[in-house]
Amino acid sequence: MSDIDKIISSKLPKGRSLWQDGLRRLWKRKLAMICFAVILIYFLLAGFIYAAELFHWHVGPIQWQEEVGRQYESPGWKHVFGTDIFGQSVLRKMLYGAKISITVALCASIISIVIGVPLGAIAGYFRGVTDEIIVWVYSTLSSIPYILLILAFAVVLRDKALFGYKLTGITTVYLAIGLTSWVGICRLIRGEVIKHKNREYVMAAQSYGCSNSRIIFRHLLPNVFHLVIIDFSLRFVSFIHAEVILSFLGLGEATRPSWGAMINDARIELSRGVWWQMAAATAAIFFISLALNIFGDALRDSLDPKLRIQ
């Protein structure tokens, strides 16, 4: 570097990338950070339960089967959320439910991103017949009511073997949700890629003779990936809800406690005045839903390039 260059660069203000800038703005939002902490707690809890099961740690949530009291004990100091029909701790079941919900939402999100993002990028980049086929497929899928489609997938997949691995409970649930919910992200990425396709950096890559796959995956996708993250944070909530609905309808996880199954159990218990199982599951869903929604909104605002200019 010549002396002149050094002088110029030292005079120029230090630049920040889109990500750095976004995260900086996010950090300033206190409510968003509190929500992020809540989300982190849920994730850590799920991770902790996985670890406890793997290493056989004797901790509460994984010993949810243990009888800790009498049948239907109301909440108190001894049992914060009371006990269920078998005298099992509702609190432990609620905590264990976090593992099921986070696993389902995470796996379903990954499946939908893995399917939706490349398809959207390919459709947007190539257009023509490829685009028409992909648009036709997702239009057909999105014309079927979402819950009915998930139910149909869940029923079809249940107890079937996939590559020699038998699909049961939780696996069926996240496969059913993942395979049916890639349409939104696919549509979003397609639109964004169409917009970016004629930008200079893409044309430059084309004139350099880069292959189409390199342009899509190395140039286009990194530039639209912030949308995937925003979409992920908002979609995560709807996947948790979908798991709850499936379990409530008896198509989800049946052998371990999940929030949907807890609400299903509580439905008939309410008439005998047992409200605590319903309250515990609902509270667990409420807090993560609220946190994810607020955090998702904040993330969108922070990563929006237009807001950056303002």
Added chain:
Amino acid sequence: MMGQHKLSQKDFALKFLSVLFTAVLFIAGCDRQPSDANSLDIVLQHRLNAKVQTLDPADIGDVISDAVAEEIFECLYQYHYLKRPYQLIPQLAEDMPQVSEDRLSYTIRIKKGVYFSDDACFENGKGKELKAGDFVYAWKRIANVKSLSKNWWIFDGKIAGLDEFRAYTKGCKSRGEVDYSRAVEGLQTPDDYTLVIKLKKPWPQITYLLAHLPTAAIAKETEDYYGKDIISHPVGTGPFKLKVWNRGSFIEMVKNTNYRTVLYPSQGDADDSVKGLLRDAGKPLPFCDRIVWRIVTEDQPRWLMFLQGDIDITSIPKDNFGQAIAPGIELTADMKERNIKLATFREPDTFWVGFNMEDPVLGKNKPLRLAISCAIDRQKWIELFFNGRGDVAYGFIPPIMPGYDPNIKTFSKTEYNPEKAKVLLRQAKDLHGGELGILKLSMPGTDTTYRQMGQFLQTAFLNIGLQVEAEYLDWPSYLEKLRTKGVQMYSSGWIADYPDVENFMQVFYSKTSPWPNSSNYCNAEFDKIYEMASVMPDSNERTELYRQAERIVVEDAPCAFMFHRVFYVMHHEWIENFKPNSYKSDSFGYGLSKYYRIDAAKRAAYQKKYK
């Protein structure tokens, strides 16, 4: 003027549309409600907890459809309404059958002057007289492969020539092509009022089956007129006839004006007179003018409707048990204040955890099966899931069934002893030659209660160190799995169709594997006893054979016997003459509605107070 004219046209169109819309709503609304609730008719208000599938007796395979159809159709025989133990008496037959010495021929005289209800399918809409041929036709329909009847099991291999008739129908292209005039050797009608049944081998249970709804009389005219739609156009000889069937909502029946004179029984059990069950002795049936069945699938609305007086009879939902029944099995003060009555009765059923005897792990490992049996706390099971409404089962014969062995407890393997279970499990592992792995338990439902039951069993097995994975299947998938021998352990049971232990023994007979012998149990000695006893007439010798057979099953433990249910039925005080019948289950009707008398004034007073 033009403008005005246009306006009035538009105005007219709007008015016309609004009138049309109101009319459509009105018509739709009319169809959604049973007939005028304020009429002077005496109405019996039943409820059903599922949709009625069909009202064609040949097609009926579920209890709900059966319960409703029994008010319309009649069989040759029926159970005496009041007498216990259960006793068969003639219904459409003149008297009990005359049986030949070789017990292969049954001659049954049919009542004269019995008419089908009036219906468009008959000439001039007037119901025709019942003839012996209507039974022959009904049974041939069951044999007809093309009619896809669920009830062929009743006659399979029993009546001379009927299997051949079934084989003939296989060659027909459609159900309409079957020639019902084709003679069947074992079903003869020497005259219009005599029916002769010839059997291939003695079948002492035949009279019970002739009281079973699928064998009811059907007029050929009905199927000729309605074709496949016969399922929603039931035409029978019973006390009621169908008026409205609003699928998923309600069913309404009205009195059959052609119903012959049938009187309320004059004799009953010793205490029936004290209970006021003989007050209507000798009076013509039925007592009410209409029956309305409301289809209420959820427990809570059903319970609330009962408390408001919109349903007359109900069973008690598990979660409302505490509200209705106080400790010591009596009604709570609230229920007493409402003058609600409680009737309890035992069902002829047994429930068990079955083992697939062809499974390589369970089949040859008796200590394992016994360990599983010892691990289950049946008393707690009954307490948790049935509010204590049940008896622990020690064998397959229910206590209310004639032939029950009072000494079965001494032979039984039913006990709750986790320590013994652990010892047995160690033996089982030695026999198996190592760890047993994870066993699979199939449950016949996916709802909360089945899930909790599965969880209860899993925990019980885990307590003795046995890992079991529960799978929850919907009813068709569960049946399919049993029928393809795809289960390892399964939760199941059997409710007797008639008061003869033979009905239960089918479940363990090797030739009925895999259905209903879902444990695929095979014991030559048991089979021999079954083959001998099933053709014997009722006698002490036969009872002894039944008991021997039960002891063999208990010893081999192809299943861990769990419990027999006890039913609690509640009814309002305005229902008189209510006596539960174990073979015509709890509160759905089952052809017993004709005996119920309703005090409409009491109902009105109750509804005024509580609704």
